[in-house]
Every structure is written in structure tokens, then in C-alpha cells.
Amino acid sequence: MGADHAHTIRTAVPAATVVAVADVDGERAVTLSQQLGARVFVNDDDLIASPDVDAVIIASHDSAHAHQVLACINAGKPVLCEKPLAPTVEDCHRIVVAQQERDQGDLVSVGFMRRFHAGFAAMKAELASGELGAPLLVVGSHRNVHAYPTGGSEGTLTNSAVHDIDIIEWLLGHPIVEVGWYAPKPTSLDTSRHDPQLIQLRNADGVLASIDLFVNAQYGYDVHYEVVCERGAVRLTPTAPIVTDRDLTHAYQHPADWRPFFAEAYRLELQAWTDAVSNGRPTPLATAENGLRSTLVAQALVQSMRMRQAVMVNDVWSDLVNSGV
Amino acid sequence: MGADHAHTIRTAVPAATVVAVADVDGERAVTLSQQLGARVFVNDDDLIASPDVDAVIIASHDSAHAHQVLACINAGKPVLCEKPLAPTVEDCHRIVVAQQERDQGDLVSVGFMRRFHAGFAAMKAELASGELGAPLLVVGSHRNVHAYPTGGSEGTLTNSAVHDIDIIEWLLGHPIVEVGWYAPKPTSLDTSRHDPQLIQLRNADGVLASIDLFVNAQYGYDVHYEVVCERGAVRLTPTAPIVTDRDLTHAYQHPADWRPFFAEAYRLELQAWTDAVSNGRPTPLATAENGLRSTLVAQALVQSMRMRQAVMVNDVWSDLVNSGV
């Protein structure tokens, strides 16, 4: 994603220039830097500290996020961190606290790009118009063609479900307070994790969301969302640009992964972020608090999966506080 | 529904003639009988016993089903009973036992008309072809414009959810063994019941179904179903015959109730039933055992709603047996 973001900035984001690149894979960093005319840093801390660098985008391995984001906060530099903000609630919390202590406004944004997707944005506007009445129920699907090789069942929650957690909090404007995890019949095509999974998320307003996550769905990258309200419902539409008729079949193509589905959302996110950052305004992206919340709710789902019962998000939080977050 | 069935028989079911009618509303019976040239019986038992009557369709109040179906069994006459076979497991079981004791083949069919709907039938054929691999997850919606005035939260389960229970057992060929009941935020437009409801049904093969029931959905009569399999998914399509473009809007109309959606299914069901009955063959409709199962699973859902926890269908059955079903 780092290279993707860099190319998007070069081709479509006038408010920023990629001046420096760092990557654990040094060769990849060199290649990218040559394409962009950017400097390569061997050490990410040096990049963050460099006076040539005004703001930082982090698309490193999840496990590196916290250290890098904290370095940005310490350097007083705006940072856009890919989701998850950090894989553990503890690290997310550390970031939130560090940012608050600096008391200089929000430096941290989190890359929940769904908020910039035309469909989700139109859905939020429709709900905000009030014409459909109060939201009651969300039904969604989040399906990938193939799973990443690592991660296991918990990775589906901490890596994929965080998108659903964040978008539901954002769409409906209330935090998720209770979660449940349920097991459909598992596919025989990936025995390294439970797949698909079905999760339920209830927010503070009482709205219940039922979302299936299927990281080995095979058939295509596919995201459905429907919000059912008192007087009507709203749904995302498919986004394929053409349909073909051939061999007794009327068809459109699914994307093979999320990139085509969210290409425009990534661009709009980067434009919004750079525009805000370069003008010293708060960004309209997800905040560090949003990043913390999505990881916390994912953690509650992990517990629900382990215990096979519904879990209150606040209980997970309290346990963490008691054990010294 | 009784009058609807009678008119369907008159216009589209050559294998049968409506010769007699009975209704608790005597005036309605007279009107219908005149339209059809049929005889009116004041007493339903007399109608069932009449030598002019070869077979019986029951579309009376749910509470009358058991008595009438048992009368048909005693009279040795094929009977098509509208769903539910009976509102209690006890009565359904009594029917099943009575039929077995007569030992003369199945006399009882139950009107789960979804089995004759073009979409559900095509979905079953697609699953049977095996091209999508093993089914893993079902996601469905069952929405009405307005609730019937009576019934309350349990009525949604015993009256509406029985359709979903039966169709899932039929589509996937396995009995449902475990259920869960969940509460979305309730609509403020009907305070006499919890609405919508979200239910989970797990079958003996491990497949999980998540179905929302919303009897006051306002926006239209709407049924969605998707079966997600190892290698792909299959979904019902909308059935509106035309779309219009007007006032910046591209739209099709939802039916106001289930009748237009299932009109063809009712016709095919009646044709299949009369064809089988008049030829002395077993009917391809839902059996008394299916009717018992759907009421039993609905009862398990009622318990899940009351206890707010997942319920094993067999436990409900055992409790009933122990209490002397």
C-alpha cells in the first residue's frame, strides 16, 4: 500500500510531494524512490525526524505502526497510519495518550478509507437526511478472494473486521458496545482459520449489525451493506462499469481484490488529508480514538470467538485497565 | 387465502373442481360458493365427511388447523393445510402420529409455497448442481409492509419465520438443530411486538443461516436470500416486471404484500398437489413431518427469545416429550 499511496500522491494529489521513502525491504525502497525522485532512508526514525519531511504516511507491517506513530507525535508531525492503528489495544491507547499529552491538536489520522468511498458516503448522507427514519439493523458482507497466508481466525477480526467496526460507528454515529461471534460451516479450502465468520455488533443506540466476513470467498472481492431503518432501507450498489452478454450469460466482473473497489476512496482520502495538513486544519479522517475503538472492539470479538458468548466492549476495556493498560 | 386458492383452482388447475366451501364467516362462504357454483357447508366436519369431497384445502384460522386436518385423516382424504400445520408442536405431533397410524401413505401436505417459487426452486437446483461447492452460510431477509394486528413478537416466529425455517431445511436438505434469537433496535411504529428480529438457524450440516424478520418494514414486501458456498454464492433476484425513470429517479415497485410475489408459486403448488392427489401419487409438497419440524424450530426460537440464549432444537423436543407430548 505504501507504493500505491506514493503513486497516487504523484499522479493525483497536488498538495503533497513524496520527498522521502523508507522500507524494511531496502531494494523496494530504492526502486520506488527512483520512480518518485525521492530520498531513501534506511532508518524510519531518521525519515520521521528529517527536516525535509512535513508529514508521514505509514503503511508498514502492523507491528511497526505504534513505534512509528509515536515517533511522529514526538516529532510533532501529522501522520496518516494505515489501519489498524496498532494490533493491540495497549499500543493504540499509548498513541492516544501520547497525542493528548502533546496538547497540540490531533496529529494522527487512521486510513479507514471506506469513509471516502462514494457508496458509504452517499449512505451516510441518506441516513443523515432522516427520510428513512431511525436506523434499526445493518446487514453486511465483507468478502475477499483469498486470505493472506498468515493471521488465522483472529487476524480476520483484527485486520478485516476493523473496517466494518469503524464504518458502522461512522455511519451511525454511535460507539459499538456489545459484540457476538458466530461460526458458519467452515470452508474446506483453508484449514488454517475459521472462515467464514459471522459477527454481530450492537451500538449504543441499540442498532444491531450482522456482518459476515469470508476471506476465502473465492468468487470475488465483494462488499455488501444494507442499513434498514424505520421507514425504508439503503444499500450499496455494485460498481462494475460494464456488463457483457455471452454464452447464455449476462455478467459483470468482480474485482480480484479491494484495490479497484477503493481506488477512488484512497485518492479522496489522500487529497483530504494533505489538503487539511497543508492548511493546518483538522483532517476529516478517522482519528487515533477511532483507531483505538476499532482495535478494542476487534479484541472484544476475539474474546467472543474464544468464549463463544456475547461480550460487552466495556468489560474488555475494564479488564485491560485493571491489568494496567 | 381460501378464496384465493379457490379462484386459482377455477382458473388454472384443471385437475380439480371446487365443489364445496365452508367458512366461519357464513356470508363470505355464500358469496364464494356462488362465484364457483359450489355447495356451502355450515359445519366443516360435514364438508370433510361429504362423499362429494375427494380432497380438502384448509385455510382457516391457525387454531382450527389441527382439528380439521385430523378429521381429514380420519376420513382418509388428502388434505393441503396452509402453514403452520398447527401453532403448537403438540398438535403437529398429534397429526403426524394420526397419519402414521392410518398407515395408508401421506394424506397431509403443508402449504409452504416458497418451495414452488421460481427463485427458490432455481436456487435449490443451482446448489444441487454442486458447481458452487458446499453451502456454508445463508443470509436472508423477510420483510412485510405492516404486521397483522395480533400475534406479538412470538407470532412473528410461529407465523412468519416458519417459512424461513422450512425453506432452509428444504434448500439445504438438513434439519435445523440449533437456533438463536437477537434483537435489533425496535421500530417505534409498532410497540406491540419486538420488530425487527434477527434469527440464526444452524442445520445438522453446520451451515448457519442469519435471517432478519421485519413485519413492519413499511417500504414494501421484500424477500432476499443468499446462499454462500465454498466456491461462490447464489441469490434471488427482484421480480418487478418494469422499471421507470421519472423525476431524477430510476425505480421499480415493491409489492404491498406477499400475494403478487408468490402468485405463481401458489398456482404451481395447487397444480402439483391436485395432479398428485388425482393420480394417487405422493405429493411433492411439504409433509406433515415438515410442518411439525417448522413449528418445533419456531418454538425453539420463542424459547431463545425468552431466555436470550441459543437453544438446541432437540432440547425443546425432549422437554415436550418429557411433559407428555
Added chain:
Amino acid sequence: MGADHAHTIRTAVPAATVVAVADVDGERAVTLSQQLGARVFVNDDDLIASPDVDAVIIASHDSAHAHQVLACINAGKPVLCEKPLAPTVEDCHRIVVAQQERDQGDLVSVGFMRRFHAGFAAMKAELASGELGAPLLVVGSHRNVHAYPTGGSEGTLTNSAVHDIDIIEWLLGHPIVEVGWYAPKPTSLDTSRHDPQLIQLRNADGVLASIDLFVNAQYGYDVHYEVVCERGAVRLTPTAPIVTDRDLTHAYQHPADWRPFFAEAYRLELQAWTDAVSNGRPTPLATAENGLRSTLVAQALVQSMRMRQAVMVNDVWSDLVNSGV
């Protein structure tokens, strides 16, 4: 189609019984008659004359229609003739005149089954409601998978385009007065005719229809229709009952020929015809005059194809009258 109609009557049309069958293929007649318990006539005139026969359905070769329909008129028996009423305007006219001379109400109905298709019927109702304003333009497509082996370019007009001619006159309630024929690039897969063809039909109200006919479209049986009005437009929707997701493809299936697309329309047409005939009422089907008109307009299209210029329907009629129709 004859056997199809007979089976539809047996399974879904209570108002009629198939008592007799005739076919140039005697073996086929015997097979069908055994399935139906009907008598076989070697000679079609004998069948028509038989006192057991109250009404006749003609689905013979187009060239036999006129003789058989005239025999029915002479016998005073209601007749439903498959389209075209006859392949020549002269024969159609002879039928119309013969019917008028008998002066006993319309005996002849023509099997333009599109009028009973749910989509076309809903489209006509939408237009009649006036909410879209006055119709201005019709855009349509009429595509088959493979052409019949015979017929050539003119056969596409006299055999396929007659459906479009009739439905447009019926939908808009005005006769077609002028036609034009245009040649898209011909497919290389059938060199025995010009295929596809593009035709224009203008009615007496000034509305213009542009319809493409493609009898070797390969990809599926497919009919599109859009009527564009002053304030909006109305279109047929696809009718596939399910969609599947598989191999990066979201798809529904096209029918391989028109039968599945029009199965319900044929049934409703037969029910309407038998219902009217058995009650001595005029049928709501296309009349002999409609059959004459569609063949006349098709003839004008043949002339337009030959002359490569627009043709007035009345001129074709006058020429025929002058040459002694």
C-alpha cells in the same frame, strides 16, 4: 408449439380439454394424442368439422394457416391461430373478409402472446396511467440465439418482426403508418440472410420505434423494450430468477429460446381465450385485423429492405388493392 399448447391446456387451463389432434407428422400426432387421451385426425379439415370439437388452436406451418382458419370460420368455430395469421397480406385479408361476411362476431384470434407477458402488460398500464406523459420514442431489441434454418432476410420480418409490429400497435394504441429498414454490419456466422436488421416503425401518432432484430445473436434469447415519454421512460426488466457469483463473475443466465421467457404469457393467453370462448364472450387476444395489419406492415418492411428507402404502409396496401387483393 402445438404440443406445448396442448400440454399447457392439460395442466393449467381448466376451461378446455384437448379432445382431438392433427399433425402433418402423423407419428407425432399419435404420441401427443396418447399423452392427452385425445383422438387423432389424419385430415385437419375433418378435425375442424368434427362435432366433438368446439374450438380450434392452429400451430401448423405458416403456409397452412389461411386454409385452416377459413375452414374454422366456415364451420363457425372459434379459432386461435399462431402468428402470423398468414404469410401474405392477401390471405390475411381473405380471412378478415370471410369473418365479416359470416357476421357472427369475431371467431378468429391471433397468438401474439407478448400481450400477455407481465412486462409488456405492466408497460401498457404504466403508459395508460399518463404519469410519464405522451410517448415519443420506442427503442427495442429482439434477439434469438440461432436462426431457423429457412426464411432468409424476409423471414426475419414476416416471422419475427411481426411480434414487434403488433406489440407496438398494442402498447401505443395507434397503427403503424410508415416503416424503414436499415442494415447493420452482417454477422459472418450466417450468410444465408442479412442479420442483424434494424427497423423503424412510425405510428399514426408520430411516435417512432427503432427495433433491432438479430436472429443469430448467439449470446441468448433477449428482448429489451423502452418507451420514452415526455416526462420519463419505462423499460422491461430481466426475468432470471437467480444470480450467481463465481470465478470473479456475477451473472444470470439468458434463456436459450423464447419459450421460458413467454411460458407464463402462453398460459395466460390460453386461459383468457378458453375463458372467453367457453362463455361466448369476445376474446381479449389479437384479432384477425391485428393479424392482417402485422403482416401488411411486415410486407412494407420487406419492400423497404428491397428498395432501401422508407415505405408508407398505405402505399403497400393500395398497391395490393390495385392488383386485386
Added chain:
Amino acid sequence: MGADHAHTIRTAVPAATVVAVADVDGERAVTLSQQLGARVFVNDDDLIASPDVDAVIIASHDSAHAHQVLACINAGKPVLCEKPLAPTVEDCHRIVVAQQERDQGDLVSVGFMRRFHAGFAAMKAELASGELGAPLLVVGSHRNVHAYPTGGSEGTLTNSAVHDIDIIEWLLGHPIVEVGWYAPKPTSLDTSRHDPQLIQLRNADGVLASIDLFVNAQYGYDVHYEVVCERGAVRLTPTAPIVTDRDLTHAYQHPADWRPFFAEAYRLELQAWTDAVSNGRPTPLATAENGLRSTLVAQALVQSMRMRQAVMVNDVWSDLVNSGV
């Protein structure tokens, strides 16, 4: 459109900066220049000549295009001119000749933005793949909510139909050689022009396109396109991001004009143009020759409308040459 382009450049086109603005409406120029931090020129020639200006975008009144484009050619500066390149063939030809005489590669690009629309681009790729076989027929619709106040029937052709002319030449890779103009029933809502219009365009490969243009369609901005090939067909899909269910209606919204429909296409066009220009490469946009061709074919349509007969494009060209273009 000028202001739209300027804002798109500012927010999404890194390879260019808007340094100068000119507008016949001086106030509008000042407002825009302040938003962009750009200089205002009272005189467009001065802007074109300014050494600060490397390249020019022309979105002035159609009648001003030729003069301004020629000034750019004389100044040796790349220019992107909104369609039409010029309203007369003579002026388009003058531009083509002027560019050739400078012999320094193409300076002129024309803003046929459909070429950058995701749907049209995917359609071209699908055709190029060859999987559908040879194209035979194009069926299209081009509908606006309201007509511009001026222009009349010819304006629909020279201003709107040029888009269809260009995209069909681009999609199929062959020039249009013959055209026909046809009159549907005119709407009563605009008596100042004939509306809708139906045009036929035949290209050098024999493919026929039938396109309806309806500039007062009322119901929404709507563009349909289908290319029918020997083995299948390809169509644009609708692009609304959400659907809603409400009041027995399932609906998506049409845009009120072309801007939302083509917003992404304009951005990609500007990115492609600035990227090519800033790197001294030929642009992938429509050329001056394309601009000339579309105006020439539109002129042939105007003649076809006046004469009510098909017109060969080469004849129009020859007439113009003979009269001294």
C-alpha cells in the same frame, strides 16, 4: 466548465498549476483567480502569449474556440480545447492545417472526455479483447434533463451529438462514412427545437449505430450504450452509488446533469493531458483531426435533417472543398 477544470487541476492534478485566467465575464475571472491565486488577463490573446503560461485550456463559448486555438498554435503552446473544436468544419479545418504547417507535433487536444469514462474505457477494452467477435451494431441513448436555452435542433447535433460521433469512432476504430437523421414524435415541452432526435451513423467497417438524443428528457441525465457483436454484447452500467427502498419503491437517483456522471473522466483527462504535456509526449486525448471529423459528421447530420435523407460524409466534405474550405 473552465472553473470546473481549474478546480480539478488545483485539487487533483499535480502536474499543472493554474497561473492565469481569462473570461469574457471579468467578474467571474476575478473570483476564480482569487480562489486559485492566479493572474487575470482581460485579453485572451495576452494570456496565450504570456511567458508564464506553458499550456492553455479553452472552455470559452464555442464561437471563440477557433481564434483561441489558432493563437495557441501560433504561440507554439499545447492546448486542450473543449468540444466542439469549432462549430464549423471550415474553422476546424483551418486549425488542422495550421497545426500541420507548424510541423512540430500535435499541439491541439480536444476535450472528448467520454474516452476517459470508466465505462466507455472498459467497453473499448472488451471489444479489443475480441472475445465478443466483430462489432455489428451500436444502440445508444444520450439524454439531458433540460436543453440549453439556445441552439435549436441543429445545436443538438453540433453540440451534443458530437460526443456520440467521437466516442463511436474511438470505440470501433473506424471513421463514420454515412449518416441518417430521423424524427420521433417531438415533446410538447420545448417547441424551439425538434426533440428527441434519432440518428444513425455508419462507419467504414459497415457497423451501424442508432443513437437517440433527447435534450429535454426531464427524467434525468442518462447515457446508455450497447455494442452488439457477433458472439455477444457489451453495455454500460448505471453508476449510482446507493439504492433506497421507500414507499413501495426501490430506486436510485439519476444525476441532474452530466457533471457527476463525468467528474472522474474530466479528472483523468486533465491528468493525462498535463502529464503528457509536461513530459513533452503526445497526449492520449482526441486530436484536432478527431475534432474536425466530429464537426464534419455533425454537419452531415444537419444536412440529413434538412433534406430528410441519408447523407454521405464524404459528399459534405467534397461540397465544402469545392466551395473553398
